[in-house]
Amino acid sequence: MEYLSVAAAQQCVLESVVALGAEQVKLEQSLGRVLAEEVRANRDQPPFDISAMDGYALRSADLAGIPATLEIIEDIKAGDLPTKTLTPGQCARIMTGAPMPQGADAVIRVEDTEAKPDNRVQINLAVKSGNDIRRLGENMRNGEVVLTPGTTITPGVIGVLATVKCAQVQVYRRPRVAILSTGNELEGLDEPIDLNKIPNSNSYALMGQVQALGIDPVLLGIARDDPEELARYLRRGLEYDVLLVSGGTSVGVHDYVRPTIEALGAQMLFWRVSMKPGHPVAFGKVPPTKVAEADAVQGARSAATQAYLEDRQGSEHRATQQCAAAGTFVFGLPGNPVSSMVCFEQFVVPALRRMMGYARTYRRTIEARMTHNVKHQPGRTEFIRVLLAKEAGGYAATSTGAQGSGMLLSMARADGLAVIPADCNGLTAGNAVTVQLLDGTVFQDDAGFKE
Ligand code: AMP
Numbered sequence: 378m379e380y381l382s383v384a385a386a387q388q389c390v391l392e393s394v395v396a397l398g399a400e401q402v403k404l405e406q407s408l409g410r411v412l413a414e415e416v417r418a419n420r421d422q423p424p425f426d427i428s429a430m431d432g433y434a435l436r437s438a439d440l441a442g443i444p445a446t447l448e449i450i451e452d453i454k455a456g457d458l459p460t461k462t463l464t465p466g467q468c469a470r471i472m473t474g475a476p477m478p479q480g481a482d483a484v485i486r487v488e489d490t491e492a493k494p495d496n497r498v499q500i501n502l503a504v505k506s507g508n509d510i511r512r513l514g515e516n517m518r519n520g521e522v523v524l525t526p527g528t529t530i531t532p533g534v535i536g537v538l539a540t541v542k543c544a545q546v547q548v549y550r551r552p553r554v555a556i557l558s559t560g561n562e563l564e565g566l567d568e569p570i571d572l573n574k575i576p577n578s579n580s581y582a583l584m585g586q587v588q589a590l591g592i593d594p595v596l597l598g599i600a601r602d603d604p605e606e607l608a609r610y611l612r613r614g615l616e617y618d619v620l621l622v623s624g625g626t627s628v629g630v631h632d633y634v635r636p637t638i639e640a641l642g643a644q645m646l647f648w649r650v651s652m653k654p655g656h657p658v659a660f661g662k663v664p665p666t667k668v669a670e671a672d673a674v675q676g677a678r679s680a681a682t683q684a685y686l687e688d689r690q691g692s693e694h695r696a697t698q699q700c701a702a703a704g705t706f707v708f709g710l711p712g713n714p715v716s717s718m719v720c721f722e723q724f725v726v727p728a729l730r731r732m733m734g735y736a737r738t739y740r741r742t743i744e745a746r747m748t749h750n751v752k753h754q755p756g757r758t759e760f761i762r763v764l765l766a767k768e769a770g771g772y773a774a775t776s777t778g779a780q781g782s783g784m785l786l787s788m789a790r791a792d793g794l795a796v797i798p799a800d801c802n803g804l805t806a807g808n809a810v811t812v813q814l815l816d817g818t819v820f821q822d823d824a825g826f827k828e
């Protein structure tokens with residue numbers, strides 16, 4: 378198989394995954410989720426013409442000569458209903474949000490008036506008909522579609538949902554994600570230090586990346602480089618919507634991930650992408666029937682998965698049943714810690730966001746100016762970890778230091794990934810560069826960089 382460009386691999390991922398089914402959550406739990414239903418207004422808002430100011434409701438025709446003195450015939454507070462109709466020369470004291478009285482066609486702010494004895498007020502400014510009135514239905518009309526499926530639930534959207542009394546909201550289900558690390562050399566977080574081993578950082582860095590998208594993943598642990606042990610772990614992973622496997626995806630004699638996952642029924646869609654750091658990175662789908670077969674072979678769910686499920690509420694449990702029905706997407710990520718994280722950003726972020734129903738799936742990119750030279754041999758798209766600093770007219774990007782694919786500190790310090798196109802012969806200080814931001818809740822429609 379040929380090496381795919383990053384863009385072609387991203388396209389392959391986004392053509393393969395679809396939004397998952399919907400579930401109902403309480404409004405209080407809906408922040409950041411994606412609406413899976415159309416929402417309509419259930420009344421006119423505001424329900425009548427109301428005052429936009431604390432002041433006086435009056436007849437604009439009475440303001441031909443300024444100052445004008447009017448008689449106050451009523452005091453209308455927010456929540457009151459007016460009881461009187463204004464006739465020429467009359468006004469009503471009114472509070473913000475209170476309904477306009479019959480006969481009035483404008484509001485004057487209290488700041489533009491002076492109180493006078495005997496229930497009178499002097500108006501010092503002429504205002505036009507309609508001044509400072511919020512019209513019936515100007516926010517929303519009864520029956521009008523106010524929110525469409527695919528809308529990200531922001532605090533503002535929560536306000537709209539509360540306005541239309543949506544105490545329960547239909548949102549897209551979040552994918553259930555499992556993370557598996559592979560390698561004989563790996564030492565678990567809870568194991569004693571053995572200086573001959575490599576600490577398993579990938580499971581946790583990936584966990585953080587998944588959590589940053591609003592999903593709590595399940596860590597399956599470490600599988601040794603042994604086809605049978607690996608198969609046991611991978612089968613467990615097929616109980617989830619998405620399985621992330623770190624390590625063992627290249628072509629070394631002990632890299633068993635690809636043949637083993639294929640033996641479990643995976644259709645591999647790609648396993649080589651022309652990127653640095655990154656390749657080898659693999660993506661495949663295990664169809665539902667294969668998941669069911671793998672379950673049957675396994676006999677029962679693993680104790681860990683069972684405990685996890687028992688810990689959860691019914692809806693989560695039902696979600697697990699649906700997983701097997703939809704199949705599992707498998708990402709084989711490189712073992713090198715930086716490569717694993719960079720590949721996650723390029724391929725797993727768009728996939729998980731698509732599954733959660735978001736229209737915008739890609740990390741946000743900005744344009745920056747590189748503060749130093751960057752060497753680059755034409756061939757692969759390169760992602761350089763950079764720090765960003767605001768400067769006049771934009772941002773300055775500076776490498777976080779040594780860029781080896783095992784140098785996790787270069788990632789820990791980074792604000793973003795500067796994308797060096799495959800055909801680029803290197804950059805000189807001052808050149809423009811596209812930087813993919815590694816943080817934030819604003820996403821975009823496309824990858825935003827050229828390769
Ligand atoms: P692999 O892709 O399995 O050939 O691994 C490439 C490099 O990444 C090796 O040096 C591994 O020790 C390292 N590596 C693999 N998995 C992990 C992990 N979970 N955490 C930290 N380093 C890892």
Ligand code: MG
Pocket residue numbers: 559560561624625712
């Ligand atoms: Mg390995």
